[in-house]
Amino acid sequence: MLDKAYDAKKYEDAIYMKWEDSGAFKADANSKKPPFTISMPPPNATGQLHLGHAIMLALEDILIRHRRMKGYEALWLPGTDHAAIATQNKVEKVLAEEGITREQLGRESFLGRVREYVANSQDIIRNQVRKMGSSCDWSRERYTLDDDLNTAVNEVFVRMFEDGLIYRGHRIVNWCTRCSSTLADDEVEYVEAQSSFYYIKYGPVTIGTARPETKFADKVVIVHPDDERYKDYVGKEIEIDWIDGKIKAKFIADKEADMEMGSGAMTITPAHSFVDFDLAQKYKLEVMPIIDTDGKMLPVAGEFAGMDALECRGKLVKKMDKLGLLESIDENYSHNLSVCYRCNTAVQPLVSNQWFIDVNKKIKSLGGKSIKQKSVEVVKKKEIEIIPNRFDKTYFHWMDNLRDWCISRQIWWGHRVPVWYCVGDEKCKPSCKNPIVSRETPKECPHCKSKNLKQDEDTLDTWFSSGLWTFSTLGWPEKTADFKKFHPTSVLETGYDILFFWVARMIIMTTYATGEIPFEKVYLHGLIRDKEGRKMSKSLGNGIDPIEMIEKFGTDALRMSMVIGNTPGNDMRLYEEKIMAYRNFTNKLWNASRFVIGIFEEKGIKKAPELDLGSLSDADEWILSKTYSTISAVDDALMNYRISEAGQLLYDFLWNDFCDWYLELSKGDKQNIAVLYHVLSTTLKLLHPIIPFVTEQIWTELPGSSGMLITEPYPEPLDRDFDADSIDLVTEVISAIRRMRAENKIQAADKIPVVLYGHKEMHALEKNMAELVRLARISELTLKDDGPKLPGAATDVAAGVDILIPLAGLVDTEKEKIRLKKEIDNLAKYIATLSGKLSNKNFVQNAPKAVVEGEQKKLADAEVRMNKMKEQVDNL
RNA sequence: GGGCGCUUAGCUCAGUUGGUUAGAGCGUCUGGUUUACACCCAGAAGGUCAGAGGUUCGACUCCUCUAGCGCCCACCA
Numbered sequence: 001m002l003d004k005a006y007d008a009k010k011y012e013d014a015i016y017m018k019w020e021d022s023g024a025f026k027a028d029a030n031s032k033k034p035p036f037t038i039s040m041p042p043p044n045a046t047g048q049l050h051l052g053h054a055i056m057l058a059l060e061d062i063l064i065r066h067r068r069m070k071g072y073e074a075l076w077l078p079g080t081d082h083a084a085i086a087t088q089n090k091v092e093k094v095l096a097e098e099g100i101t102r103e104q105l106g107r108e109s110f111l112g113r114v115r116e117y118v119a120n121s122q123d124i125i126r127n128q129v130r131k132m133g134s135s136c137d138w139s140r141e142r143y144t145l146d147d148d149l150n151t152a153v154n155e156v157f158v159r160m161f162e163d164g165l166i167y168r169g170h171r172i173v174n175w176c177t178r179c180s181s182t183l184a185d186d187e188v189e190y191v192e193a194q195s196s197f198y199y200i201k202y203g204p205v206t207i208g209t210a211r212p213e214t215k216f217a218d219k220v221v222i223v224h225p226d227d228e229r230y231k232d233y234v235g236k237e238i239e240i241d242w243i244d245g246k247i248k249a250k251f252i253a254d255k256e257a258d259m260e261m262g263s264g265a266m267t268i269t270p271a272h273s274f275v276d277f278d279l280a281q282k283y284k285l286e287v288m289p290i291i292d293t294d295g296k297m298l299p300v301a302g303e304f305a306g307m308d309a310l311e312c313r314g315k316l317v318k319k320m321d322k323l324g325l326l327e328s329i330d331e332n333y334s335h336n337l338s339v340c341y342r343c344n345t346a347v348q349p350l351v352s353n354q355w356f357i358d359v360n361k362k363i364k365s366l367g368g369k370s371i372k373q374k375s376v377e378v379v380k381k382k383e384i385e386i387i388p389n390r391f392d393k394t395y396f397h398w399m400d401n402l403r404d405w406c407i408s409r410q411i412w413w414g415h416r417v418p419v420w421y422c423v424g425d426e427k428c429k430p431s432c433k434n435p436i437v438s439r440e441t442p443k444e445c446p447h448c449k450s451k452n453l454k455q456d457e458d459t460l461d462t463w464f465s466s467g468l469w470t471f472s473t474l475g476w477p478e479k480t481a482d483f484k485k486f487h488p489t490s491v492l493e494t495g496y497d498i499l500f501f502w503v504a505r506m507i508i509m510t511t512y513a514t515g516e517i518p519f520e521k522v523y524l525h526g527l528i529r530d531k532e533g534r535k536m537s538k539s540l541g542n543g544i545d546p547i548e549m550i551e552k553f554g555t556d557a558l559r560m561s562m563v564i565g566n567t568p569g570n571d572m573r574l575y576e577e578k579i580m581a582y583r584n585f586t587n588k589l590w591n592a593s594r595f596v597i598g599i600f601e602e603k604g605i606k607k608a609p610e611l612d613l614g615s616l617s618d619a620d621e622w623i624l625s626k627t628y629s630t631i632s633a634v635d636d637a638l639m640n641y642r643i644s645e646a647g648q649l650l651y652d653f654l655w656n657d658f659c660d661w662y663l664e665l666s667k668g669d670k671q672n673i674a675v676l677y678h679v680l681s682t683t684l685k686l687l688h689p690i691i692p693f694v695t696e697q698i699w700t701e702l703p704g705s706s707g708m709l710i711t712e713p714y715p716e717p718l719d720r721d722f723d724a725d726s727i728d729l730v731t732e733v734i735s736a737i738r739r740m741r742a743e744n745k746i747q748a749a750d751k752i753p754v755v756l757y758g759h760k761e762m763h764a765l766e767k768n769m770a771e772l773v774r775l776a777r778i779s780e781l782t783l784k785d786d787g788p789k790l791p792g793a794a795t796d797v798a799a800g801v802d803i804l805i806p807l808a809g810l811v812d813t814e815k816e817k818i819r820l821k822k823e824i825d826n827l828a829k830y831i832a833t834l835s836g837k838l839s840n841k842n843f844v845q846n847a848p849k850a851v852v853e854g855e856q857k858k859l860a861d862a863e864v865r866m867n868k869m870k871e872q873v874d875n876l
Numbered sequence: 877g878g879g880c881g882c883u884u885a886g887c888u889c890a891g892u893u894g895g896u897u898a899g900a901g902c903g904u905c906u907g908g909u910u911u912a913c914a915c916c917c918a919g920a921a922g923g924u925c926a927g928a929g930g931u932u933c934g935a936c937u938c939c940u941c942u943a944g945c946g947c948c949c950a951c952c953a
Contacts, residue, residue: 208953266953335952565889581901584915595912742919748908830897842933851895
């Protein structure tokens with residue numbers, strides 16, 4: 001016998017072990033089944049599982065389990081990401097508590113510390129992924145720093161270099177002075193900040209800036225070609241007074257200058273501004289760095305050299321004021337300050353020697369297209385479908401505006417750039433200065449044969465390696481069976497917040513490296529927020545710990561609460577009451593099963609009873625009809641990624657149809673063991689992808705159950721129609737009687753006499769008299785075709801059946817009158833709407849026949865009901 | 877500045893190509909231990925679907941505009 005309430009904690013871990021040990025999660029590359037593949041977005045190999053992971057795991061596990069049961073060769077490949085900067089920062093923080101820096105430790109010892117830290121977190125993550133019930137193939141688990149993934153990284157790097165896509169250059173980059181590293185454009189975030197804005201006299205013009213300390217070497221003024229004010233200066237060099245005396249300033253006309261803004265003239269600082277850098281390139285101007293990579297002023301700043309940039313600003317402004325260069329200061333200037341997405345330190349644009357990927361170079365292997373064009377094309381051509389598709393626009397916009405991607409980072413933790421330099425050998429030729437780009441550590445310099453080689457100090461952007469995730473994890477560049485069978489993957493499921501960081505880069509890297517798309521669909525889920533709609537964060541302390549919720553309500557409840565009532569791409573709020581509601585659902589399922597299994601035990605059923613479709617009661621027909629329409633609807637929803645809908649359908653079916661009606665109906669003498677078994681086991685299968693643990697546990701308690709639910713085939717629709725009409729009618733009549741009882745304050749325990757005039761529905765009523773009597777708590781049921789009004793009886797009409805409760809003493813006449821009047825008013829309005837509709841020629845002509853007929857039937861029914869109600873009022 | 881989303885019952889949200897007297901869960905109210913379940917059962921109240929126009933026989937659904945909230949991108953000399 002099952003426990004009275006389902007206690008998730010008691011079963012979940014053991015069930016997971018059973019699944020995992022059975023090999024049910026393992027995919028077979030040699031299978032003949034069609035593949036269905038998901039590459040799990042690898043959680044960072046640091047810290048803990050959070051709700052973002054939890055919803056990802058829940059959604060993906062649902063898809064995988066459904067397809068596995070449907071007969072696909074389902075591979076869900078798990079792994080972790082080394083998360084370069086994020087991880088290095090964490091370990092640096094730990095070190096800081098010990099009072100040491102990574103420089104003090106040295107590169108190798110530091111990396112040792114990081115590896116230690118990562119190994120520990122990976123264990124935590126793995127266990128938490130298991131806690132969520134994730135049916136992923138652990139035998140194929142990967143880590144972005146695994147040797148074979150490193151091989152893939154080097155392979156792609158070398159190929160891109162050989163194709164001229166990767167180059168090294170002095171270019172302007174985003175620089176985080178705290179991380180001492182470059183950042184990609186989208187790794188920069190913007191926060192609103194208040195600061196001072198300075199108006200400075202620059203010869204004949206006034207320039208405005210928030211960062212005067214970058215202005216030491218400004219020698220070019222840009223004005224708009226149409227600006228009349230500065231027409232005479234354009235193309236000329238003018239001597240002006242500047243910070244350290246007289247300099248020559250050149251005037252250039254370019255549309256970049258905005259006539260409306262300030263004085264309409266601006267000076268440019270090519271080394272510390274992206275726009276200015278582009279202008280400098282365009283006009284071949286000198287790019288003079290002012291600030292170094294530590295955020296300190298360079299010698300060009302004269303007396304300020306070596307000073308921190310911010311400190312310099314204050315002192316410089318004072319000096320400018322003395323020189324009469326400062327015109328005014330706007331103290332309330334608000335602007336967007338660019339900060340590092342990992343540590344929130346202000347980002348300094350500066351010029352540095354870095355590795356880049358050229359996103360605009362057209363290459364042969366992509367049919368003369370650039371990687372950017374190719375990535376746009378696969379989505380435009382619907383080879384990749386983004387769900388919801390409104391994110392197409394966002395994706396295209398981002399791709400169209402993508403600049404060359406800076407991929408080198410000056411941190412230690414990550415894939416070392418596979419480039420070597422020949423250092424200091426007497427025989428060195430000039431050509432030795434060319435970098436040696438190689439898949440493997442080269443033994444000697446190809447030019448001078450020197451063995452004194454030094455590898456590039458930099459590591460690669462973490463998104464470079466995660467961009468390869470769908471194929472590097474399948475053994476590429478080897479032509480493995482796994483790669484052939486499981487790539488391209490079927491769907492990438494992840495949060496919309498990493499559409500650019502990751503999804504877009506996967507498309508770029510995969511189409512380039514493999515000539516295949518990485519995945520056929522992208523399913524983007526929204527962010528999980530707290531009850532007030534705020535983002536969950538450590539500082540607010542409003543985060544929900546998924547592991548804690550699992551302890552409290554069970555994994556199934558947590559999974560279901562994150563999946564129902566949520567549509568792709570939209571954020572959702574999550575809180576305990578919501579999870580509790582689905583805990584209640586798992587308990588409902590448990591108890592319904594407990595009831596059914598109890599009956600089996602009572603009757604000594606030891607194996608699955610055979611379903612005899614030849615001898616079914618109306619109730620059996622009804623529940624089978626609902627079951628089979630649910631199978632189709634749920635399957636259709638899941639195949640088309642409408643996961644919430646699938647969950648909702650099953651919730652309603654189990655609770656409303658199966659428990660509230662069918663189980664109650666089955667408590668009578670027409671109880672059909674085989675139907676009970678069949679419907680329950682089908683429901684368990686349908687629910688299994690969403691709530692795997694409780695369904696698996698119940699499955700093992702079913703008589704004759706062998707094996708595991710996880711490997712059961714998914715239910716298929718039957719080629720036979722079932723008749724739901726009779727019981728639809730009966731439930732409607734029962735509900736009407738119950739309503740009348742409640743309105744007349746008839747005690748639930750009291751049984752009452754009821755008269756039914758069945759009219760056309762006699763047959764259905766006659767067959768189900770016992771059910772009516774029991775579920776409506778009737779003492780004496782009189783059933784006739786038609787009959788007289790009964791004085792003092794409460795009356796209603798449901799589904800064409802007259803319902804009369806003739807016990808004068810039971811019925812409160814006054815209340816009954818009020819109720820009827822209200823109902824009559826209601827009906828009158830309804831009838832007016834309907835007849836208005838039907839008297840409209842255009843409606844009758846244009847609307848589909850079925851719709852018109854539907855409306856006519858509604859009108860007829862309403863009129864019948866109206867008349868009965870009126871008669872009844874007179875009768876009281 | 878460009879783009880996107882949201883606005884539906886007290887709260888949180890569904891609503892698939894336009895045709896339901898607009899749904900669910902929670903909450904509220906009224907009853908209730910009847911062969912599983914009080915993590916429950918039966919019943920009820922509660923909405924001019926943000927506002928204004930338009931298309932249509934018909935709009936929560938399509939179009940335009942307005943308002944509020946939120947997000948993304950760009951810019952910020």
